[in-house]
Amino acid sequence: SHYDDVIKKAITYYPYFLVVGPPGTGKTRNIIFNLIEYYLKNTEDKILVCAYTNRAVDEIAQLLNQNGFQNDFIRIGTKDSSELKTNVLAYLIEDIDLEALETKIQSCRIFLGTAHSFLSNSEIFELIKFKIAIIDEASQLLFPHIAGIISEVEKFILIGDEKQLPAVVLQENFQTKVKNQYLIDLGYYDLGISYFEFLLSRAQKNGWNFAYATLNVQFRMHQSILKPINSLFYEGKIQTFPSRNTNSEIDAIVQHLANKLGFDSSERVIFFDLPLDSSRKANRFHTKIIADLIIDCYKGYSEIISTETLGVVSPFRAQNSEIYKLLPPELQKLVTIDTIERFQGSEREIIFLSLPFNNRYQIRYSSNLLVLPNNQVIDRKLNVAMSRAREFLGIFGNFHLISSSKIYSKLADYLRDHNLIVSLTNYS
Structure with a gap:
């Protein structure tokens, strides 16, 4: 029932929702897959699903394959992005003619890939109007990594854990400090933190409990x-x-x-x-x-x-x-x-x-x-x-x-x- 409540909140609240997923809480199977399944069965929306790493994208693709959705998604990325070749766009381009490819893209409901893959193939946003973006490993993604994605959708759901590893930042701390007063007034003090962490901190400080939920049941560890x-x-x-x-x-x-x-x-x-x-x-x-x-x-x-x-x-x-x-x-x-x-x-x-x-x-x-x-x-x-x-x-x-x-x-x-x-x- 806890996970059902989180899913309901994530679906209901606009324009964004945050899911905090501590280790072993089943974010992929219990949240991401169930969200995808809900939007597939209850809407006609096009769904963008992305993550920071190809490993996380592989896990989502495997779940879709195992649960009968192998024909419902296209994976954005290069041929070398994964050992899983199912529905990778780079292979589809070689296997079918242009008209069939366009039909496949227009009829497909789920588009899956890393955040980098979507930004590197931004022409997808000219072909497809996405309503919803579900972004895994969001606590490892800085705002520039996802700005080009969340600006193209009506609603986005970010899934991450600010207590696990953050985004990789090469600059020194003093170089990432925000100087724009408008951003500072919003509580965005440091460009070196993920957009997930910024939104979560803001929601917690303002008591916006409707904007986020924390998973509290783990399935992994003794x-x-x-x-x-x-x-x-x-x-x-x-x-x-x-x-x-x-x-x-x-x-x-x-x-x-x-x-x-x-x-x-x-x-x-x-x-x-x-x-x-x-x-x-x-x-x-x-x-x-x-x-x-x-x-x-x-x-x-x-x-x-x-x-x-x-x-x-x-x-x-x-x-x-x-x-x-x-x-x-x-x-x-x-x-x-x-x-x-x-x-x-x-x-x-x-x-x-x-x-x-x-x-x-x-x-x-x-x-x-x-x-x-x-x-x-x-x-x-x-x-x-x-x-x-x-x-x-x-x-x-x-x-x-x-x-x-x-x-x-x-x-x-x-x-x-x-x-x-x-x-x-x-x-x-």
Whole structure:
């Protein structure tokens, strides 16, 4: 009923609506797909659906294919934009004649692509009059990224989460500050924040509860993983879906890790305390242990380990590279090892989060801080990193260092208070 209420509000309010979707709340399946389905069945409107990344667009395209709408959408973009070739305009142009293509475009109801693809193919707006735009990953899109889209529609729905990674901005902070008094009066102080974040802040300050809604039920994470994320980032407001899917085979791997490393398998977030290393952006203790654990899990459970099982996340590419080198070729293909930025939007059953910091400067340099309306400061990168795991999250780092950092001190307090720290100083 919560999601039904959000859908009703999103449909009713004009000219825009904001959906705040914390990690694992099913934004694509429960909001985006249901909105598309509503407009298809109850209106004659042309629907523009876009996102920041091709990965997110792929996910939407797959849902449309799986639910019988494979003939109802055209994907805007180049041939190389996705491995999914279904209905990509660049291929349609080659396969059918001009008259048939025009008929296909005019009869199609859904147009799907990245925001960049629509802006790069702006002639689509001369051919099609869109009534509604549904924009995913909106908290990663600056106003110039979507201005050319939202100005062409009667209504737009933005879906994002200001507490996850923001838009990439290359300019220094002082270069993005707004100087136009009219924009300042509206509350738009910084061009470096997403249009989603600006509109959300304005709605919250003015008490416009009709203009936005926050999803509060998550389907991804084990309850033990949700607890610290809920406490650190979401004020305890997220609930776990009562019948969240679980995987008994993954439970067996977690139990194996618990037996090997000495922790209670009912706890699904464990901090593994390790020594500092003199290397600048890699820690040899982390790399050896994480690689050993991955190889050990594969030896015992190779029949159930897939590309969705194991993932390694670290803020530093050098650390990821060292771990990758220690894995045999078959595991290099099976295990996703990447930076926090590139892992956003993905998830795995088991995540090993390596924090190879040697000093507080590295922690600050690797963080992406957000000051909330209550003046609480959170690290959006830490939120993303911790929320990639479905069944187990192992965090590797130096506990003394993170507990001395203002950015990580609340995480350290939570781990200490809940007895979730295991020393691996003598690991062999």
